[in-house]
Amino acid sequence: MVLGAGVAGLYQLHQLREQGLRVRAYEAGSDVGGTWHWNRYPGARFDSEAYIYQYLFCEDLYKDWSWTQRFPDQPEIERWMHYVADRLDLRRDIQFSTTISSAHFDEDRGRWTIRTDRGDTIDTQFFITCGGMLSAPLENVFEGQDSFRGEILHTSRWPKEKVELAGKRVGVVGIGATGIQVIQTIAEEVAHLTVFARTPQYVLPMKNPTYGRSEQTWYKRRFEELRDTIPHTFSGFEYDFEHAWADCTPQQRREILEQTYQDGSLKLWLAGFAEMFFDEQVSEEVSEFVREKMRERLKDQQLIDILVPTHYGFGTHRVPLETNYLEVYHRDNVELVGVRDNPIARIIPHGIQLTDGTVHEFDLIILATGFDAGTGALTRIDIRGRNGRSLAEDWSRDIRTTMGLMVHGYPNLLTTAVPLAPSAALCNMTTCLQQQTEWITDVIRHLREQGKSVIEPTEEGEDAWVAHHDETANATLVTKTHSWYMGSNVDGKPRRLLSYIGGVGTYRKKCEEEAAAGYPSLQKS
Template identity: 70%
Template sequence: MTEPIPSNGSTTRTLDALIIGAGVAGLYQLHQLRQLDLKVRVYDAASDVGGTWYWNRYPGAKFDSEAYIYQYLFDKSLYTDWTWSSKFPGQPEIERWMHYVTDRLALRPDIQFNTRITRAEWDDSRGRWRVSTDTGEQIDTQYLITCAGMLSAPMEKVFEGQESFAGRIFHTGRWPHQPLDLREQRVGVVGIGATGIQVIQTIADQVKQLKVFIRTPQYVLPMKNPSYGEREAAAYKARFEELRDTLPHSFTGFEYDFTRQWATDTPEQRRAWLEEVHADGSLKLWLASYAEMFFDEQISEEISEFVREKMRQRLKDPRLCELLIPQDYGFGTHRVPLETNYLEVYHRPNVEAVSVKANPIARIVPQGIQLADGTVHELDVIVLATGFDAGTGALTRIDIRGRGGRSLRDDWFTDIRTTMGLAKHGYPNLLTTAVPLAPSAALCNMTTCLQQQTEWITGLVGHMRRHGKRVVEPTAAAEAAWVRHHDETANATLISKTTSWYVGSNVPGKPRRVLSYTGGVGDYKRRCDEVARDGYPGFEMH
């Protein structure tokens, strides 16, 4: 019988596993652990399921992975009984799909909403975690499994004076549920990453005035988003087995992969291939053109110039080209956004592009945004598309204490280290998804990678139960070996030489390291499978 945690009057619950997060990973992890007959519960700060697709409900939010690959692949009927309306559907439809999965698998009884995990402390004497929530509940659990997402800790407090603004201010990752009427409003958008672009292209024709504050220009690719009728839906559903068997083994978890080699193609063949993948209207140019662009600066420059040329043809205006087309980093070393008529937005008379590279935002004032030179842009609404503390932020905002009281927050602000992105030395029975040093930290179709990681975790838990083991922890040596391999792989790429959230440079004080494993989704899966097949070497169990 497990000794209960002293509750000091608060509720105490005893579990085999506590899962943080009711998004893509958390829902599937719950389903799997229930099949092992574990007593398991999911906690989420939101009021319903969805994870990313609960919080990111800003105007224009949609997939940029094809809908038919952003699905669970463990159950054919679950897959085929849902029909998407288009290739890249929007947030409301994605959220409905998440509800469909939750209800189809009857997961709701084991999910607790409106509850934030605030602290988790490992009790070495008992081999269990003591977990606290913001509602005063205390949970005693054997396993703590984090499915909190890699882009779920928004960078909200980024400018001095935000609280003084007389209008309304919203971060895209915390968009209100009630509809916002932006008509006759002067709106400022800060940030032109993938999220900012979706907002800008969606609201430009709705608002009285739109000012876009631009620091780092982005390479963009045009999205083609055909609607799906019965014939199109039947066609992708017929590919279920093919997708199930191939996606986990591709380089990025998408249906397409790198199949051409730069050196063996003639200049004419290269141009023809780039034109073809650009015309596909997807991320194919980034994720399936020439892998050499991530390693060779000359090849990177040629492909980058191809994309610049496509952007110049649409922008025309030399000033806009200078503001919006990157010159100082290579295509694909940042996150590449898909867009629909985004560049054309800047030709509208009610839209102004404001460069803040040499004249940065100094503060928010009651009237709007003040730049370093004293200029004030008067606004009614400010949209902060300022990104996230990626990979680490969701967990460093929780007070997680491992062996001897060591702090995960302190550890990761010293050096970002994990064992395959699945566990952390010093933190027994802490099993993780979507954290650094795995493809799921950035470079993957998320459902592909999150399914793989949760299945691996389930396999480990099942192995321990079969062998009578109650505690597991990666060794320091195994973690060091994985970090070395990760760094050797990442540092060979141009990604490691580019300043972006991919290396944590958007968060003050965050150690610089490529957050995502760059060796490929298929290679990562193979390595994880080998560890499981060989009895989990590098993981101590007792």
């Protein structure tokens, strides 16, 4: 059984069917798409180039779809997901509008019993989770939300029906990647927009040209190059780190920073100078470069004080791409409210009240308040392994996995987009999710060829992976910051870098070595 029908779930379903297995996927949404089904808020779009955010296992599937922009918006992305599902004839094995409520492992039979909110009981050998790493939204975050007389919308649960914004007083809470996309998109439409900003973000301008036939021909001709390159870079993008900070003069460093900045993509972050993740001096110089760019656009010191980061380094948080986002704050109908030192206290019937008693009145409140990343998709399900142990309880004490693919104590539970793998954050998602589902497909094939029926990580194997993950993470500056990368946005969540930061190519190699050695970190029976 496969949980989810997004990027990972669709490909996992296809692979297991190709292996001749009986398989069915269950999806909470009313159609395929995962992230791109749920996140239909104004301004939602890729920040990975479209031609690399694709499946690379089939050349015809790749080339028979043509993108209209470098960074397409949600409606086009959703159409692409439907194209994939239809091309591979996947819908016949997907049950939609169904939420998994519990999954319990039966040790005597070596099988999972899974129940849904619709009363289904599923008996399955393997429970494969493709629930996504940003799919458990933090929705009920403020006291008094139920008292609000207007409408409250969370960006990741945006309705399919058109939301009327014209002429309304709108408040947006949160200025992460999602909040930025919303803010820059609706500012011109609403009567008045108030933005509540707590943690400032380093932002990079997006350059998003349209694609006609010549551009589509250009990237389609690169299929083999991209297929052979992307899986082995640091981030799963087409570009990689090429320059060493120590080998460059100050002038050369500046030229490289300018060149990668002007690319209009995430290249400055993911292919600038790798030293910025390890060396505080390099981090400060790169960070100041980005701050300088932001200050030039903001001009107003009050805006600069709220929106330009100074207490953490560039790239140690998620880096958003934007289009004229900073300029939005110069509009007469836009107000910026810093809530770092004067937090939101509660939501009241007619608006938002701050700790100092200040009240802002609204017709509509938009919550861009983030997610319980990496773990939330599974901890909101009652998952129980050997001896009735609870995954939610285990992860509430210590977030551990074996390569982000399995968890000790939970036999035949195979996972994607969970902690301790690059897919938990630091990766072009299609790159990592393809690799993880292919590994899962191969391990199931291996088990069947061995005449075995149950597979589970050993305690020693998991300890070794966690130790390697932590050693790699703790060498970086990322673990010294507070962000959802570290689980810091969820009260009580154990602190550990959710994503493996050793690089996508390195992770892939380690997974391949595990397989080539006959899966020594796993016990089979």
